[in-house]
Amino acid sequence: MSTYTDSAAAPDERVKHGLAAGDVVPPSPDWTIDQGWENYTAEEHGVWKTLYERQTKLLPGRACDAYVEGMRDLPMGPDEIPDFRKLSETLMRKTGWQIVAVPGLVPDDVFFEHLANRRFPAGNFIRKPHELDYLEEPDVFHDVFGHVPMLMNKVFADYIQAYGAGGLRAHKLGTLKNLARVYWYTVEFGLVQQADGLRIYGAGIASSYTESIFSLDDASPNRIRFDLERVMRTNYRIDDFQEVYFVLNNLDELLELDRIDFAPLYARIQSQPELQPGDILPVDEVLHRGTGVYHGAKQA
């Protein structure tokens, strides 16, 4: 989880980073609550089942190997919303992570503090049956189905922890906007090039039926080779499908973040113009130059 949202016209779930401090009274000092697993109703488990089955049919051949392997080894199935205690037992053994329940968006510093300590905050609520493709805030399906399988992967697990630590630093430096874009274009909307094709690893895509198709199959969006500095300069859309997806050669590239001295990087980035989601630079390694039809039609 953590911190995402949608905006009103979104056809599908959107993800955002951060709740303004003071918006809500914290339920506890670190914002965690009991998942209250025993309190889920049959209807809520039913919504999980509908979403789980729809997505599970769609993802073979679309989700990356790490996601598929992570999902295979987790106590997660169609019949009920997973119990965070059981997920955490499995995760702890594999990568030292645990899932903690939160009631919704949490402030950035709280979110980063959890990640830096290998705790993934997940919303404990689930969307309504008539809102399967609309999310005001990240719910348990987005957070658990989308994010948790990747936390079973050692490289990715280390990356998210490093991101949390980097987030705490960026929060102090006032450079959160740049760092949040990295999260957005990797953890939420990242694609990776496997030998057998382009694959999804971002949770915002993996938990979204329509974007799982759009991100891979649609001719409209640009697909550009991931470059950290480039991504940190690039705005993103929270109200619709992405206009650009950044593609890793492999997940190991994410470890680059752990080795970077961010202070000079932030200074360099802030001296350069911001980029809009649909921009293409001469230096970009463009894997697919999008037609722009989808977003163009919306602007018309």
Ligand SMILES: [Fe+2]
């Ligand atoms: Fe997310």
